[in-house]
Amino acid sequence: MKIIIDTHIPFVRGVLEPYADVVYAAGEDIRAATVGDADALLVRTRTRCDAALLAGSPVRFIASATIGTDHIDLEYCRRQGIVPYAAAGCNAAAVAQYVVSVWAAMAYKTGMNIRRSVVGIVGAGHVGRRVEAAARALGMTVLLNDPPREAREGPAAFVSLDELLAHADIVTLHVPLTPATRGMADAAFFNRMKPGAAFINTSRGEVIDEAALLRYRARMRFLALDVWSHEPAIDRALLNAADIGTPHIAGYSIQGKCNAVTMTVRALAGFFGIDALRTFSAQAPEKPVTIAAAGIGDDLYALLSPLYPVFDDSAQLHAHPQLFEQLRNCYRLRNEFYII
Secondary structure (H helix, E strand, O other): OOOEOOOOOOOOOOOOOOOOEEEEHHHHOOOOOOOOOEEEEEEEEEEEEEHHOOOOOOOOOOEOOOOOOEEHHHHHHHHHEEEEEEEEOOHHHHHHHHHHHHHHHHHHOOOOOHHHHHEEEEOOHHHHHHHHHHHOOOOOEEEEOEEEEHHOOOOOOOOOHHHHHHHHOOOEEOOOOOOOOOOOOOHHHHHHOOOOOOOEEOHHHHHEOHHHHHHHHHHHHEEEEOOOOOOOOOOOOHHHOOOEOOOOOOOOOOHHHHHHHHHHHHHHHHHHHHHOOOOOOOOOOOEEEEOOOHHHHOOOHHHHHOOHHHHHHHHHHOHHHHHHHHHHHHHOOOOOEEEO
16 A cells, blocks of 8 residues: 655654555645555645546545645545545644634734624634634623524524624634635625724635735724635735734644644544554644633733744744745644633
8 A cells, every 4th residue: 555645744754654655745746646556645735636636546545634625626536436534623723722812912913902802703613613712711702603503503603794794893714615605705795894803814715805805904903814815826915914924824733733643544544444543643742731711811912922922923924925835834833722
């Protein structure tokens, strides 16, 4: 059995070697010739898994050490009998903590009182639930919009998108990229936002009409973006307009990466019948920091910036946007923190 693994996935070297012929390659360099004799792929979002890559190959299983599958042509895989897998929720805590760090940075820069703010969470899945929990721990008012969950659970806990945009002081997106969400944050969306509100996106760049966002930027108090259309060739004007702009690293925590490797290796072991790896766990070298919400004072930034100085990541991308991919691939993974 031969497995191709993205060289930028940490904590996986040496794990599969006893059971397979393992080849490492940078995600953007994994091409048809690379997978021509491979049985399985372990990739990130930088590898587009479609007919151009997979046609004629013996690949039967694709494990993505990421939360989404928008880089995998699921219909093609279905037709070809290829089984795709994504580590849904693996880095949800890390993304939520990135968002909380952005709130703290926003309070520091603008004087906004976070605890008295209304946060509108669009998409209340793996990440959105954790953002909600942190917001409630901090005493914020929370508005949730998630039509699929509302359809399953009833309307009591949710509001319409119009109501959320009209009342939220902070709008944060946590939706998957689907035909329904692609371009959902368009001119009409931004026009309905409360004047002076803040906007955060850590989901996928393509859920935003970036030209519309630039047109409405002046109405916003604060703009934070971790994801962009056409990565790594991002819109420099949009980066310059962002108070915080980072190279798609919101989920890049030590624990999140360990979770992703654990989940993908177990899935691969289950598919190929590698019994010794069915209960594999990647061990994080550090333990997360726990913070009691009751002990948090008014200066959230003073508390959180030593744990994650988000302005530093933003400054690096603003200074070197041409190095987007290098900044992402060589990122020093953060330790997680939890507000309880």
